[in-house]
Amino acid sequence: MAVAYSAGADSTALLLAAQRRWPGQVVALHVHHGLQAAADGFESHARAVCALHSIALRVSHVQAAHSPGESPEAAARDKRYATLAQMAQQAGASAVLLGQHADDQAETLLLALSRGAGLPGLAGMPERFERHGVVFGRPLLGLAAAPLRAWLQAAGHAFVDDPTNTDVRYTRNRIRALLIPAWDACFPGFRPLLARSARHAAEAQRLLDDLAQLDLAHTGEPPAVAALQTLRRERQANALRHWLRQRHGVAASAAQLGELLDQIADCRTRGHRIHIKVASGFVDRAGERLRYTPPI
Numbered sequence: 001m002a003v004a005y006s007a008g009a010d011s012t013a014l015l016l017a018a019q020r021r022w023p024g025q026v027v028a029l030h031v032h033h034g035l036q037a038a039a040d041g042f043e044s045h046a047r048a049v050c051a052l053h054s055i056a057l058r059v060s061h062v063q064a065a066h067s068p069g070e071s072p073e074a075a076a077r078d079k080r081y082a083t084l085a086q087m088a089q090q091a092g093a094s095a096v097l098l099g100q101h102a103d104d105q106a107e108t109l110l111l112a113l114s115r116g117a118g119l120p121g122l123a124g125m126p127e128r129f130e131r132h133g134v135v136f137g138r139p140l141l142g143l144a145a146a147p148l149r150a151w152l153q154a155a156g157h158a159f160v161d162d163p164t165n166t167d168v169r170y171t172r173n174r175i176r177a178l179l180i181p182a183w184d185a186c187f188p189g190f191r192p193l194l195a196r197s198a199r200h201a202a203e204a205q206r207l208l209d210d211l212a213q214l215d216l217a218h219t220g221e222p223p224a225v226a227a228l229q230t231l232r233r234e235r236q237a238n239a240l241r242h243w244l245r246q247r248h249g250v251a252a253s254a255a256q257l258g259e260l261l262d263q264i265a266d267c268r269t270r271g272h273r274i275h276i277k278v279a280s281g282f283v284d285r286a287g288e289r290l291r292y293t294p295p296i
Contacts, residue, residue: 212242
């Protein structure tokens with residue numbers, strides 16, 4: 001069993017709990033992002049804690065700088081998952097445990113709401129998912145941050161605080177510092193209720209995915225324009241979202257999808273052209289079907 005160990009409070013609590021549950025069978029995976037000066041200190045602390053508790057540790061240094069137009073947080077997250085998966089496979093671990101907890105889930109849902117997200121965003125973080133051929137799990141999603149820190153402090157377990165977590169230039173940090181306390185003051189105990197809403201959204205999304213698969217069986221893949229036109233607009237949108245996400249790993253914005261649906265509705269002649277930017281590529285018409293072309 002592997003644990004993603006940043007040396008922060010949440011991953012420290014998870015690592016020590018896993019070691020207690022599976023003594024001698026746990027490996028800690030530490031990713032050094034190289035994004036801040038404190039990263040060297042995080043690694044040193046991780047090495048000291050693992051040595052103290054006789055836990056195997058693997059460290060990987062990566063450069064998680066983002067490309068122009070790419071979110072820094074998303075770039076670092078994607079690189080981290082890829083690195084964790086590679087480290088876990090090299091260690092022979094069957095799964096990687098992540099330290100996100102109920103506060104993180106609440107922040108994710110509030111962030112999704114603030115961005116007008118659909119069901120995939122409102123479903124929050126899943127408890128289990130697969131990426132890069134490795135299973136990831138979040139066993140702490142039902143626990144709030146405060147009890148985890150209280151347990152660590154009561155037991156005398158050391159951890160580090162990432163200074164970027166208080167930088168309110170980042171939207172998630174503003175939610176943590178300003179919105180979560182206000183929400184807690186108005187609705188004490190709101191975390192499990194938000195988590196329940198996330199589960200409802202995830203269930204609804206699974207049903208929509210099932211419907212999309214049925215509709216894509218009707219339209220074929222890539223979808224045939226004429227077959228799409230036999231579906232209601234809402235089902236067209238659902239099927240196209242699913243096709244783009246599952247086959248090409250991209251998501252159309254609401255404006256892009258709306259324009260694509262308008263072009264499909266207007267496509268009544270053999271020579272009618274469809275061409276619209278989606279994510280960093282384009283959806284266009286190739287014969288009787290749609291085609292997604294990624295950037296070169």
